[in-house]
Amino acid sequence: MKKAILAAAAALLLVLAALVQAAEESEVKIGFLVWNGPFKGMQQWKATGEHLAKELGRPVTVMPLEFKEVLPAVESGRVDFFTADPSMFATAKTRHGAEAVLTMKSPVIGTDLIGAVIFTAAKNIYINGLTDLRGKKFGALRRWSFAGWQMAELEFQDAGIDAYGFVSTLRFFETPQAVIKAVLSGQVDAGTVPTGLLELAAESGELSLDDVKILEKKHHKDFPYVCSTVLYPGFVLARTAGVDQQLAGQVAAALKKLKSEDEALVTAEVTAWIDPLDYTVIEKAQNRLRGYGGEAEPPHGRQEYARND
Numbered sequence: 001m002k003k004a005i006l007a008a009a010a011a012l013l014l015v016l017a018a019l020v021q022a023a024e025e026s027e028v029k030i031g032f033l034v035w036n037g038p039f040k041g042m043q044q045w046k047a048t049g050e051h052l053a054k055e056l057g058r059p060v061t062v063m064p065l066e067f068k069e070v071l072p073a074v075e076s077g078r079v080d081f082f083t084a085d086p087s088m089f090a091t092a093k094t095r096h097g098a099e100a101v102l103t104m105k106s107p108v109i110g111t112d113l114i115g116a117v118i119f120t121a122a123k124n125i126y127i128n129g130l131t132d133l134r135g136k137k138f139g140a141l142r143r144w145s146f147a148g149w150q151m152a153e154l155e156f157q158d159a160g161i162d163a164y165g166f167v168s169t170l171r172f173f174e175t176p177q178a179v180i181k182a183v184l185s186g187q188v189d190a191g192t193v194p195t196g197l198l199e200l201a202a203e204s205g206e207l208s209l210d211d212v213k214i215l216e217k218k219h220h221k222d223f224p225y226v227c228s229t230v231l232y233p234g235f236v237l238a239r240t241a242g243v244d245q246q247l248a249g250q251v252a253a254a255l256k257k258l259k260s261e262d263e264a265l266v267t268a269e270v271t272a273w274i275d276p277l278d279y280t281v282i283e284k285a286q287n288r289l290r291g292y293g294g295e296a297e298p299p300h301g302r303q304e305y306a307r308n309d
Contacts, residue, residue, distance in 0.1 A: 026058045028247070031065040031079035033088075033235070035175075038064040047264040048255075055254035056247075067142060074098060080243045081251060086114075087146035087289075089236045090282040097241030100276035101248050102255060104235040111223070111234070112274055116151035117198060118215040118228040120190040121183060127190055129215055130159045138167040139179045139191030146282070147194035148176065150289055151229040155216060157288055177201070184211060195225040232285075233277035 030049065034041030041064030049062035065073055065082070073079045074092045083104065084092065092098035105112050120127045127133065141148025149172070156163040164170065169188075173179045176193040180201055183191040202209045209226075216228045223231060237255070239248045255273040258265050265272070 027061055028052070028056065028058060028081070028251070029061045029063060029079045031063045031070060031073050031082040033070055033083045033085070034064040034066060038066075041065075044268055047267045051258065051262070051264040052251060052254050055257075056250055067144060071095075074240055077240065077242065079240060080247075081237060081239050083235060083237050085146045085235055086232055086279060086282040087144070087150055087286060089238050090279060090286050092238060092240075093279070094283065094286075098238045099241075099248070100236050100279055101239050101252050102237040102273045102275065103233060103277045104237065104273060105271035111196075112277060113223065113231040114147050114234045115195040115218075115220070115223070115225075115227040115231045116147045116155075116192050116229045117195055117226050118152050118155065118190065118192045119183060119198065119212045120215060121186065122211055122213045124189065124213065127215070128213070130156060130161060133167050133190055135168045136189035137169045137171060137187075138163070139171045139173060139182045139188035141173060141176055141179060141193065143170075143172050146232070148179075149192065150285075151232070152192040153289060154285055155229050159216075177206075180207065190215065192228070195223075195227050199225055232282060233279055236276060236279065237273070 030045075030052070032041060032045040032048075034044065036044075042062060045062045045064065049060045053060040063073070063079060065079075067088070070082055070084055070088055071092060074082060074096050081101065082092075082098075089098065089100065093100075103112050118130070127136065140152060143149055153163055156166065171182070171188055173182065176197045179188075179191045179193050180198070182188045184207065198207070198209065198212060201207050214226050214228060218227050218229065220227060220231055237251075239251075252273075252275075256275075258273065260266075260272070
């Protein structure tokens with residue numbers, strides 16, 4: 001009798017373990033890159049997770065991830081899908097076999113292409129181009145941000161300049177608003193932010209576009225914002241190497257069917273999800289960058305990290 005009870009208990013444990021494993025296998029984990037902390041990030045992407053759970057017919061876990069957390073989450077297998085800026089995605093593809101599923105139409109400026117603008121204060125008569133920045137202080141968003149710094153780094157390179165040794169100080173800020181404020185206040189001599197943010201700041205009354213001078217201005221057909229760089233494909237939703245194409249296709253179809261008025265797009269501040277653009281240009285650009293996608297610090301040049309600006 002005792003042996004029978006033990007055998008039954010062992011069988012029950014095996015069944016429960018199988019059920020737990022099946023539940024874990026059916027769960028879809030999506031890491032969303034967030035700028036505003038995990039709590040607000042969860043609020044931002046919760047409706048997207050609920051929409052996907054309904055469409056897929058299986059549990060979906062939303063995982064807000066900060067910049068420094070994305071690549072480790074991909075490497076460790078904590079996520080099945082993840083959103084990333086173009087440079088971060090290219091790193092995940094090269095190192096971990098990630099594949100693009102969809103491109104996000106910018107949550108800020110409503111386009112599927114992104115660029116960067118390099119600028120100084122309009123009253124600064126001494127800076128009119130990149131070559132005038134020798135020995136000056138330059139402000140940017142996080143060093144591993146493609147539109148927040150790396151695009152500008154590529155423009156310096158195209159002008160034959162190694163930015164890290166050319167300017168006196170590279171100061172990296174937590175937010176693009178802090179970069180804009182630092183340039184206008186003279187805390188730094190010039191800076192760079194993603195395209196569209198100067199116009200948004202002007203619309204909100206934070207500045208007048210007459211207060212800034214655009215350096216190395218480029219004109220792109222049908223692109224509505226001031227820009228100093230080449231345009232690149234925007235933020236991406238990607239699948240990790242262990243996710244099959246069938247599931248990726250189901251996720252893509254579910255997100256592409258969302259309409260602009262749907263809560264999942266409104267709360268996420270996403271204009272739309274579209275078929276993935278070609279990101280090979282990003283992979284080529286990375287070969288020119290000093291330390292991409294979370295690499296170690298470049299070997300020279302003074303760098304400062306501003307906090308809570």
